[in-house]
Amino acid sequence: MTAPLVSAQERRSVQTRVLRFCMSVAGLVYLRKTWTALFQQRAMLQLQAQQQDMFWRTLKYTFSAQLIAASEYLLPLVKPLLAARIGKLLVWKGPQVVARNAVYGPHPRNTVDVYDANGKNPKAALTLAMNPKPGSEAIAPQDDMQVKKPVLVFVHGGAWSFGHKWQYGLVGEYLSSALGIVVAVVNYRTYPSGHVQDMVQDVEHAIRWIETTCHLYGGDKDQIFLSGHSSGAHVGALTLIQSALRVAGPTSDKNDLIKKNEVVRSVKGFIGLAGPYDISDHYVFESERVVGPLQGVHEISPMKPAVLGMENFKVHSPTAIMADVKHKNLKLPAFHILHGLDDAVVPSSSSEKFAASLKQARQRVNFIPIAGCTHEDIIFSVMGDPVTCRDRVVDHIRRILDSSVEEVAAKVAKKESKSAGASASIARAKL
Template sequence: MPRFFEDDRRNETRPFVPITLSYTKAANSNWCQQQRPRRAAGGTSRFAIPAGSGHSFPQGVRKAASYTYILITWLRFKMLQYLGMGYKWVTGILALGCYAFLLFPGLLQVGYKYFYSPDIRRDIVYGDQPRNRLDLYLPKNRDGPKPIVAFVTGGAWIIGYKAWGSLLGLQLSERDIIVACIDYRNFPQGTISDMVKDVSRGISFVCNNIADYGGDPNRIFLMGQSAGAHIAACALLEQAVKEARGWKNSWSVSQMKSYFGLSGGYNFPNLVDHFHSRGLHRSLFLRIMEGEESLRRYSPEIVVQDPNIRDAVSLLPPMILFHGTRDYSIPSDSSKSFVETLQSLGVHSQLILYEGKTHTDLFLQDPMRGGRDDMFEDLVDTIHAGDSEALAKYAAFPPRKRLVPEFMLRLARSVSPF
């Protein structure tokens, strides 16, 4: 059995965290605990606006703007804190600030819905570790069991957060799809094995509890974006090996109708130098991945080629990968190579490329542009495949609302650090 699936961590390289960083991290943790919305019995969030409370729409907008600004500022500080003050990171932080500013009109609208929509269940606990929380985006129409997308957000394994999936969650829920955005520990709070464990626990919660929220446990789709695509693929493979070995599990690979990988990386020996050139320094990346000897262990494309786990590979669901051809953060060749490997092993897999699209076009700029975009339509068509009535209904929907003016989207694309 390959080391990818071993639980023995005696040889694991743990990250060194200076005392000054630990103090700051504790301070941030206290701040997050103070800001985290608490739920009363019955799951009602204290952020909800009760009838007759006197909260006006402008007050709600100001509150959502305040949370968004604090979150962006905190993320910029954390990136500087943990990733160093090198030239590339300083320019990257400045570019990130400009990028966020240009997308702010859209982020503000999405943020307001995230905090105040009655159809979002935030901070549902799925495990006993820090950040073992998930958000559920529920359709307004609750008739009949709905398909589910268990979504794992990206963030370079460092700044991932479940709210990053709110735009996707809001839009898919309009198409009668439940979306579960799974949070997980980031580095340095955890390393890659911790992230995979967290995501697997989140998937287990979805599989075993989604029926209580109107979901169909037989129509679950696993999806990840960027680093989240990699973590989700690792969790899926780990589960397949456990099932093939006859281990007792809390969820089954057979419950996944398909895996969707958006702009992911799957072969790290081939990508580590590229990440280094992009600013994710090799030494830092190796600490995240628990040492150079673990790069192959956490590279799904390499793991599936192990002849000792062919029986596990045969259990994998259809694997559908989406990628933009102008993705400079993770080149589209990464998805192409993984699909070719899967196909050579007899796994049903498909690669869908989007000409001229960058790492963030498919996930942020295009959805904020409104109207119809190819990736979203491909996703919905696959999830509702076989339901001609639903597809006809959604085809008649009016185009989605534009969230950001076109000139700001073009500027954001030009300054994007991703």
């Protein structure tokens, strides 16, 4: 006898229970995080507003931001298979995870997960530059790793206000396997735990930590790439530009050592995914954006308080900074700017305008528009989800990294050739 088919009524019943469960989880997360964020918001907004406006501004940014953050837990309703993969990686640490919750700075969110396709079972605990907090897992790889790989440092998005590295673990798992690289997924302070300069500082610390430790995971410190999605792309770009401006500034004996340690010198290239690089432009865009019953989301978005108010829009906008740059000796790594042409959250004109400002400043830049790709699709692509633009997005990233590997190989070959020539000359001289 064949088993009876599940009736439509039973299917609807199961779907209803799943929906209720997801909504309950989202509701609980919303209430818990709202209570915590309420006090953080008040402290942060005191830097930006008059006391009489404090109460209402605190309520507005707290409840709206946490409502958006809680909606992330509804992903199983939209992308059940992707959500299942995220859950599996969270519960079961796969072989690619060679370091989890490694500490790179003093703040509780200063942690990073490292992924490598050739990751092996732990032999011993890795001694880090900073003492890891309880629960961190840093694993020493095998000593026989010879081929060094490019390293991708990934900064997640989340409207400058939410997101966590565990939600983006699939970026590390998928790209490390698909591209044969080392991927570091970074946690950093988000608003209201910190403002945009705190975020930049955290990314700087993360890059320095990766540069110091990546060889332990088979990574090449001369091939570190910084990447980010959405607000993470903005923070990453701002980090490199501010660092480059300090290097290009007035030179003195006192500044020389500081400039040698600037992170812009450690980064081979930048790969931006759907970033809002001009805060003023994005504020106007959000004021005209319709989301459900909302006619404009600019006043509930965490962006304005996260960048310390409208008066600081320009100084925190990579596009505006590059448009006004006066330093002839400014030197940035190559910028590769990817953006989906169907993006309704951050328009592709943001990346196009940023690329134009970099080109005007005589910097190396490549603007890569992706047809048929939304704001969500581009991040789902690097998570390995089978969206229509996945292969194109990943192939672009592969070509960027491959060109770097070829460049490094050519430099090594040239250096070895010179060394061999010098040795031959010495040998002839002895004869």
